[in-house]
Every structure is written in structure tokens, then in C-alpha cells.
Amino acid sequence: MKIANLDLGNTPLLLAPLEDVTDSPFRLICRNLGADMVVTEFISSEGLVRNAEKSHKKLIFKEAERPVSIQIFGHDPENMKQAAILAEEADPDFIDINFGCPVRKVTMKGGGADLLRDVPRMIAITQSVLNAVKLPVTVKTRLGWDEHSKNIEDISLRLQDCGIAAITIHGRTRAQMYKGQADWTLIGKVKNNPKIHIPVIGNGDVDSPETAKLMFDRYNVDGVMIGRAAIGNPWLFGQIRNYLSTGLLMDGPGLQEKVSVCKMHLQQAIEYKGERRAIIEMRKHYGGYFRGLPHFKKYRLQLLTCLSFDEINNLFDELLTDSGLLI
Numbered sequence: 001m002k003i004a005n006l007d008l009g010n011t012p013l014l015l016a017p018l019e020d021v022t023d024s025p026f027r028l029i030c031r032n033l034g035a036d037m038v039v040t041e042f043i044s045s046e047g048l049v050r051n052a053e054k055s056h057k058k059l060i061f062k063e064a065e066r067p068v069s070i071q072i073f074g075h076d077p078e079n080m081k082q083a084a085i086l087a088e089e090a091d092p093d094f095i096d097i098n099f100g101c102p103v104r105k106v107t108m109k110g111g112g113a114d115l116l117r118d119v120p121r122m123i124a125i126t127q128s129v130l131n132a133v134k135l136p137v138t139v140k141t142r143l144g145w146d147e148h149s150k151n152i153e154d155i156s157l158r159l160q161d162c163g164i165a166a167i168t169i170h171g172r173t174r175a176q177m178y179k180g181q182a183d184w185t186l187i188g189k190v191k192n193n194p195k196i197h198i199p200v201i202g203n204g205d206v207d208s209p210e211t212a213k214l215m216f217d218r219y220n221v222d223g224v225m226i227g228r229a230a231i232g233n234p235w236l237f238g239q240i241r242n243y244l245s246t247g248l249l250m251d252g253p254g255l256q257e258k259v260s261v262c263k264m265h266l267q268q269a270i271e272y273k274g275e276r277r278a279i280i281e282m283r284k285h286y287g288g289y290f291r292g293l294p295h296f297k298k299y300r301l302q303l304l305t306c307l308s309f310d311e312i313n314n315l316f317d318e319l320l321t322d323s324g325l326l327i
Contacts, residue, residue: 001166001199001201001222001223002199003094003136003138003165003166003199004094004136004165006067006093006094006136008036008037008067008223009036011216011223011224011244012036012037012222012223012224013034013035013036013212013223013224013225013226013237013240013241014035014036014037014038014039014168014201014223014224014225014226015027015030015031015035015037015038015039015225015226015227015230015237016039016140016168016203016225016226016227016230017039017040017041017042017071017096017098017140017227018041018227018228018231019041019042020041020281020284021041021231021281021284021285022038022039022040022041023041023058023269023272023273023281024060024061024062024065024268024272025265025268025269025271025272026234026265026269026285027040027061027065027068028062028064028065028268029234029261029264029265030230030234030237031064031065032064033234033235033237033238034235034236034237034238034239034240034241035226035230035234035237036067036223036237037067037068037069037093038065038067038068038069039068039069039070039071039096039140040058040059040061040068040069040070040071040092041058041071042071042072042073042098042101043055043058043059043070043071043072043073043083043087044072044073044074044083045072045073045074045076045079045080045082045083046074046076046079048072048082048083048086048087049079049082049083049086056086057273058070059086059087059090060090061090061092066093067093067094068092068093068094069092069093069094069095069096069138070087070090070092070094070095070096071095071096071097071098071140072084072087072095072096072097072098072129073097073098073099073101073106073111073112074111074125075109075110075111075114075115075121075125076125077121077124077125077127077128078128080097080125080128080129081128081129081131081132082132084128084129084132084133084137085132085133087133088132088133088134088135092135093135093136094135094136094137094138094165095129095133095135095136095137095138096137096138096139096140096168097125097126097129097137097138097139097140098111098112098140099112099113099115099116099122099139099140099141099142100112100113100140100141100142100170100174101113102142102174102176102177102178107174113141113142113145113174114145114174116141116142116144116145116149116151116155116174117145117149119151119154119155119158122155122159123158123159123162126139126159126162126164127162130162130163130164136165136166137163137164137165138164138165138166138167138168139159139164139166139167139168140167140168140169140170140203140225141155141167141168141169141170142169142170142171142172142173142174143169143170143171143172143173143183143186143187144173144174145173145174145175146173146174146175147173147175149173150173150186152169152186152187152190153186153189153190153193156169156190156193156196156200157193157195157196160196160197160198164198165198165199166198166199166200166201166222167190167198167199167200167201168200168201168202168203168223168225169186169187169190169200169201169202169203170182170203170204171183171184171186171187171202171203171204171205172204178228181205182203182204182205184202184204184215184218184219185219187200187202187219187221188218188219188220188221191219191220191221191222192219192220199222199223200221200222201221201222201223201224201225202215202219202221202223202224202225203224203225203226203227205229206224206225206226206229207226207228207229207236208229208236208240209239209240209242209243209244209249210243212224212226212240212243212244213240213243213244216244224240226240230288231284231285231287231288232262232284232285232286232287232288232289232290232291233288233289233291234261235252235253238250239252252292255293255319255320256320258289258290259316259319259320261289262285262286262289262290262316263313263316265282265285266278266279266282266309266312267309269281269282270309275308275309276307279306279307279308279309279312283303283304286300286303286304287300290319295322299315299318299319302315303315
């Protein structure tokens with residue numbers, strides 16, 4: 001798959017943007033373990049224009065993360081234009097526009113998936129961003145606002161006419177949020193529409209090597225984007241790549257590797273955002289990192305209440321010496 005002039009190879013696997021999850025430390029881990037491309041947490045255009053520290057910090061990435069895309073969201077074409085210019089100054093490989101976030105605090109302000117109800121404004125925002133930057137611009141969106149307005153085929157054609165370089169489609173409507181099963185049939189229709197000539201990336205419910213292969217084979221998508229299933233499980237990318245290449249399923253990581261990667265993740269997160277915030281946000285990952293370990297419940301409860309790296313590090317050491325957890 002090529003986005004503009006950058007070749008991501010056959011069947012590329014992309015890390016989806018997830019708020020308070022896909023920060024620089026986690027993106028780097030996913031790249032090292034097999035993700036072909038990563039996307040930043042979504043960044044508020046208003047935050048960037050108003051020079052909010054938290055928004056500007058999200059623009060920071062390491063060279064080892066490349067190829068990396070910076071994702072921005074908002075409802076005002078002028079703010080999105082200025083935000084795109086600021087994002088381009090950070091020198092990512094792509095700029096992505098979020099037209100898919102279903103969270104109420106975003107949609108109530110007219111951003112994210114709310115723009116599925118205002119396609120003219122969506123097109124105006126896209127054109128404003130494209131006119132402002134030289135980098136390739138991509139879009140991530142959903143099937144539609146609700147079951148009665150699945151307008152993704154028309155939207156994809158109109159966005160392509162604007163000049164976007166690729167589109168990622170999450171197989172749910174905004175009304176579904178993250179409930180129910182992702183419907184890939186419309187993603188497949190977009191991909192196989194003879195009028196569509198940009199890459200189409202599918203997203204939603206890809207949580208195993210077998211599922212990823214099915215989506216490539218059945219719907220002919222150019223790439224697969226993985227979000228929630230990667231939380232605490234960055235090995236998933238390598239497992240999928242191995243299965244696509246060989247047809248064989250890899251063994252999962254052992255306890256030593258799980259602890260080692262989790263500890264490194266926490267250490268880098270502390271360096272990136274400070275101890276307190278890093279510890280709180282890392283709580284999202286522990287369930288994934290240690291899923292399937294017998295008798296892990298007591299450790300998980302402690303990990304969810306610890307407030308210092310030293311406490312957590314001691315728990316990691318205890319994990320490695322607990323014979324009941326050996327797998």
C-alpha cells in the first residue's frame with residue numbers, strides 16, 4: 001500500500017489513534033513489535049491554535065516511530081487550517097483528520113463524528129487543510145451517524161475528490177459508539193468501488209491474526225488499523241504479520257517478556273509525561289499485558305492503586321518470583 005509516495009508494503013498494519021493510550025512511548029513499542037505505521041493521539045485544533053501545552057506536547061514524536069501521522073480534530077475550517085500548519089511544522093509523514101470520534105465532548109462541539117451530519121462542513125475542513133499544507137492528508141471516519149444515515153460511500157468519493165491520500169473507515173456508526181459488532185461490508189464496498197483509487201484502510205474488531213487475515217481476504221482492504229486490541233498487547237502486530245506470512249500462529253510472550261516490556265513502557269511514559277499522569281494512564285494497559293495469567297487478580301488490584309514507580313517496580317519483581325504465575 002502506498003500513501004502518496006510512501007510505500008508501507010503489502011498488508012500493512014497500523015496503530016489507531018487512541019486518547020491517553022497511543023502516546024509516544026506506546027507508539028514506539030508497537031513499531032518495534034511489528035506495527036507498520038502509527039498515529040498520534042487526536043489533537044484538538046483549538047488547543048493547538050490557543051497554544052495549549054497539552055495539545056502541543058502531543059505533536060512530539062521520535063524518529064524511530066516513523067512512519068507516523070499526526071491526527072487533528074475540530075469543527076472550524078480556519079482553526080483546522082492553522083492546526084494543520086502547526087502539525088506540519090512537527091514534520092510527520094502524514095496529517096490525518098479525525099471525522100470519526102464518537103465521544104460526546106467532541107461531537108457536541110461539532111467535531112469528530114458529528115461532521116458525518118454536516119458533510120459540506122466536512123468537505124470545507126478537508127479542503128482548508130489540504131490547501132494549507134504540502135504533506136499528504138488522510139482521513140479517519142465511520143460508516144455514518146446512525147443506522148439510517150450510512151453515507152460512507154458518498155463521503156469517501158467526495159473526500160477523494162478533495163485530494164486526500166487515503167481513508168480509514170471504522171466499521172460502526174457514531175450511534176453505536178464501540179458497541180455491537182463492526183460491519184466491514186460497507187468498508188468493502190468503498191474499497192471495491194471502481195471510482196475509488198486511494199487506499200482504503202479498515203478498522204474495527206481486529207483482535208487476532210485470523211481476524212486480520214479474514215478482513216484482508218474478504219474485503220480486499222489495503223491496510224488494517226488496530227486500536228483497542230493493541231492496548232497492553234503490542235505483540236499483536238508481530239503475531240498478525242507472522243500469520244499473514246506463514247499461516248502459523250506464534251506463541252504469546254512469556255511472563256518475563258511481559259514484565260520487561262510493561263516496565264519499559266512505564267519508565268518511558270514517566271519520562272514523557274511525569275510520574276503521576278503516567279502511572280494513572282498506564283492502568284489502561286495492565287489488563288492487556290497480563291491477560292491470561294492465573295491468580296493475577298490480587299496484583300492487578302494493587303497495580304490499579306499504586307501511586308509510585310517504586311511500588312509498581314516492586315510488584316513487577318514479585319510477579320517474576322511468584323511460581324503460581326509461571327506460564
